[in-house]
Amino acid sequence: xxxxxxxxxxxxxxxxxxxxxxxxxxxxxxxxxxxxxxxxxxxxxxxxxxxxxxxxxxxxxxxxxxxxxxxxxxxxxxxxxxxxxxxxxxxxxxxxxxxxxxxxxxxxxxxxxxxxxxxxxxxxxxxxxxxxxxxxxxxxxxxxxxxxxxxxxxxxxxxxxxxxxxxxxxxxxxxxxxxxxxxxxxxxxxxxxxxxxxxxxxxxxxxxxxxxxxxxxxx
Numbered sequence: 001x002x003x004x005x006x007x008x009x010x011x012x013x014x015x016x017x018x019x020x021x022x023x024x025x026x027x028x029x030x031x032x033x034x035x036x037x038x039x040x041x042x043x044x045x046x047x048x049x050x051x052x053x054x055x056x057x058x059x060x061x062x063x064x065x066x067x068x069x070x071x072x073x074x075x076x077x078x079x080x081x082x083x084x085x086x087x088x089x090x091x092x093x094x095x096x097x098x099x100x101x102x103x104x105x106x107x108x109x110x111x112x113x114x115x116x117x118x119x120x121x122x123x124x125x126x127x128x129x130x131x132x133x134x135x136x137x138x139x140x141x142x143x144x145x146x147x148x149x150x151x152x153x154x155x156x157x158x159x160x161x162x163x164x165x166x167x168x169x170x171x172x173x174x175x176x177x178x179x180x181x182x183x184x185x186x187x188x189x190x191x192x193x194x195x196x197x198x199x200x201x202x203x204x205x206x207x208x209x210x211x212x213x214x215x216x217x218x219x
Contacts, residue, residue, distance in 0.1 A: 004039050004051040006032060011059040017067060020091045023098065024057055024069060031055055031075060031085055038077035052076040055085055060166055063173045065215060066099075067091040068166055072194075086183035086194055088164045102159035103209065110207025114199060115157035118180060121197040122151045122187055147188065154187035161186070167215075168198065174217040176201050 008028050014021045035053040042051075055073035062068075069089045074082035090099040105111055126147045130140050155161055168177040182188075182195045201216040213219035 002050065003042060003046055004035065004053075006035065006053045008032070008053070008055045008057075010057045011069065013059040013062050013067070014057065014069060016062075017091060017093060019096055020067065020069070020089065020098075023089060024071070027071060027087060027089075028055055028057075031073075035075050035077065047078060049076070049078075051078070052082065060088075061169055063169065065092065065094060065173065066167055066169070066175065067093060070166065081190065084184045084190075084194070086164060086181060088166055088181055090165065090167060099212070101162045101165060104212060105159065105207050106209045107207065108157065110204075111157035111159065111162070113203065113207060114162060114180070115155045117199050117203060118155045118162075118197045119151055122155065122195065123148065125195075126151070126188075150189075151187050154182055170217050172217075174201075174219070175215050176217045178204060 010021070010024060014024055031053055035051060039051055053073070053075045055071060058070045058072070060068040060070050068091070071085060071087040071089070073085040075085060076082035091097075092099050105114070126144065130143060135143060162180050164181040164183070166179040166181060167175040168179055170176040177198050177200045179196050179198045182197075184190045184193055186195075188195050201218055205213060205216055205219055208216060208219070
């Protein structure tokens, strides 16, 4: 319509898992409801630019034991830029249940290990970016300080900071690593987009809840 645009797409693989498909649709419906609430606030006035919801669900993993779907997009309701939509759904077909981060890791020591590894990778990437941009002196120190503060806050050792994750599979259908996904502004400025870190199964296994260890390489 002249005042808003909605585009939502789903992968065909989702139709093989009806309960998962319902969760995907619920996520999309919530995003649509937020957009329509903002449209209602216009009270019939035409915005300077159409309000917009763009959301794509993509299949990442489809095995008998693990299915993973990514949701990526944004919603625009005025302002300088849209609000990002980033979510990951890891489905266990045999249990007919989502696998959530707070169910996966057994204890606080596990989250500390994940936090430490994530921070190391993100700080290395930040330093490499500053090198590539040839940022030096006081500007480099200021950007390192600001970036470090964002990384520290966004990777604090608690499940909520690592809620979005993707399993990375080996050829045998086991999880060889977990890729943790950080939406824009969690660990870096908005302009840098979504950031990720990848932690191998061997580092995770000591901290994985026993019920899920068989999903992992070496478990």
